[in-house]
Amino acid sequence: MKRSLNQPVPGGSHIFQRIYTRLGCRARPPHFIVVYHPYADLTHTIRLRGDVAYVRLSDVLRGAPSAVVEATAAILLGRIYRRQPPPEMFDIYRQFSYARPTRQRLLVLRRKRIRRRECRPAGKHHDLAPLYERLNQCYFAGLLMRPHLGWSVRPWRAQLGCFDPALRQILINQRLDEESIPEYVVAYVLYHEMLHQKHPMRFMRCRRESHSAEFRADEMRFADYARAIKFLDRFPAATRRLSLFPV
């Protein structure tokens, strides 16, 4: 049954062999088995086992121009063989993955393929529900639709919070649900995620470019902004990232 999930990528093996050579890999190429896999996001994986390379491409690439598949191959192969893919291939991939139709398709797929875990806004020390209401009234004129609110099931290492538009959910790192964490810090992280609700991201991922100038300006309006940032400085840099959205 599991096999039927994966469908061969037409010409996939040839594409990977060609790109392997183009990247300047000299050893004999592995035998490439390339399939589409129904990931819930734009994930692609490659595993080397002996002289076989198992490649799974997100099925969002199905129907994409062959240049996009080639660019994906270059990025994947570049990673495992430590080669630098040509910059134009990165551009092709980036343009495809940020394009509105791709994003739209990913949103629909995610809704279908990911089941939202039940979560509760009330943690051990902080309750996100009243906090959300207060921030909504104070900064958004009460106009935001309350999404599902909750704490991460496990402590996250790489992010403080996350807004997932497909699941209409804001999760906050459970490491912030501590007595030692002042409420204004939790409020700031929640406020940041609420801003993602207000400013739909062009790229979904919470990278610097997903925070527009308007987003940044709004963020500064938070009354305890400077204090919260200062407090969060004590967290390891990786954890200080806000909403690294996994798409």
Ligand SMILES: [Zn+2]
């Ligand atoms: Zn963000």
